[in-house]
Amino acid sequence: MKILCANWQAADEAELEREHYPEVEFVLARSTNDKAADLDPAVCAMVDAVINYSPTHNVAEAPSAFPRARIAVRSGVGFDNIDTAGWGARKIPACNVPDYGTTEVADHAIGLMLALTRGTSAYGAALSGHGALGWHFSKAPLVRRHKGATFGIVGLGRIGLAAARRAAAFDMKVVFYDPHLLSGVDLSTGYERVHSLADLMGRADVVSVHTPLSDETRNLLGTAAFDAARPGLVLINTARGPIVDLDALEAAMRKGIVTGAGLDVLPNEPGDLDHPLLAAWRRREPWIADRLIVSPHAAFYSPASMRDLRLKSIEVVHAYLAEGRLTNCVNSEFLK
Template sequence: MTKPLKVLVPDAHLRDLDVERGVTGDRIDYMVFDETDPAAIPDDAWRSCDAILVWHRMRITPEVVAKLDHCRLIVRVGVGFDNVDGAACRARGIPLSNVPNYGTTEVADHALAMLLHLVRGIGTYQARLKADLAAGFRAEDVPVVRRIRGATFGAIGMGRIGTAIMRRAAAFDMKVIYVDPYLPEGHDLGLGIERVRTLSDLLSRSDVVSLHVPLSAETRNMIGRDELARMKPGGILLNIARGGLVDVDAVHDALKSGHLAAAGLDVLPKEPPVPAPPLLAAWQRDEPWLAGRFVVTPHAAFYSEAGYLDMRTFSAEILLDYLFEGRLRNNVNPGWDAHAL
């Protein structure tokens, strides 16, 4: 009988891996840990593994990659792969793949849910009624409630998730514009929406700005003080992509000044956000100036039971396809094969 391959899972959320084992059977022997620090994983596990399934809680640094003596593939269990040093993997001849084909509809639904929560005053109405069922039973004097029909929805990035969110925003009769320098000319014609040339143009025209791009050296803090200042007064900011895209201290100041009407964040630069940055500290204290203008969720936009099952199933299938069939899927560090042993 062929000896099973060793796959290291250094930061598993669920140590049983029943889903993954159901896909791979006895062809793979999983080494499962629930750690966030690579140093907590024995060196022998790094050096002996044939592949790695990594979630989002551990960073695969160049120092870790240097230990991967036998690793043939790293699969990021999710879409974003900024916690894995793709260049170090490339130099080591190790392909890196992600799982882009799960959770798209969940993330798109979450973005619109945040927007609707803010523009329909749901948080304010709930708080008022909870405090006093009689006095709180009124519709007026809510911070952000407004009509979104006819408002301009500005999408930064128009990949799978951006497209899914765009379709939902358009269904609410919003005018959608987008910026994405990596898509070919004419892409906007296929979508039937307007493409703008610069981020500055998008910010100045949009009533709602929503981010749908990966985190990289190029995109880190792409929304900071200058960019928020370019937004229309009374604009709304949504980030359901990566926390490092947005300077949350700048968001705090833009909200407090009144220039930004509201913000919805599913992701934060540090997760969990401990100690709390000023924005979250003000939200925790229920400071009056922020009431009804801010909504935050714990990097949960991707989640549903069905989406979670897809993510884990597809990750295991990617392992099988490459390790046993030589078919590489969803590679995100092209050029690795030039360095392969």
């Protein structure tokens, strides 16, 4: 069994994978931040499976370049950067790894909310920049009570549900919008379902984004969504950057409709740091100072989650090639 590990990200040579799957031959193709890994055509012609390890790049070659491959896997939850249709056209399953890092991302989303709404980041910035002059509880602009506030979730999948449980533990009222979720979930969890994004935005004090990126969700949080929002909204995005329109978010924050935002993901990574919204944040302009937190697509990360991700990625391939057991398929509509 030969597996191509495209856009390999780890510093090591797949020692973990080789230890647990000694019978598998791993071919590593490393990528950079701005370029997908170049692939040897001879290697492409020989592999039985392709795994894409990049959170931002697709595999450099089209599915047709892999004549022997029987499965393709995106090593991660999001599958916007795997050619589901292209693999499906060849009746080859494309899969993801949805069951790793769930707690880490949910914790990160709540952590971003707390850093803004309890002022933990603002207080530190005030003290480090102004010394004793910064020693005052009023230095954090977004502090509020969580009990009784409304926590809105866009996408109640594994991670959205985990975030909901955490918010509920703070005595927040949880509402969610997910048009693709089967009916009845709101009744079994005690969370309230709304049937439009505008309704969610108009009721929530905090909105946390947990939906996959697709044509349907690209720029979902845009001008119309922010125009429908309750003034004072705090927005959290730990899903995919392009779901939030940064231009629309900047306008909403300048108007005071959105008073704070925590972004773990950006539409382009890491190049969006020059976007006007982020440039103003980096300059600590008064209208945005202590109202925006950005982390480097790190919500998924912990040493434990990385170990899970690496082994589960191989497990998906091995289960299918060795046992004929297909798991986590994301292009089943093309395989019928």
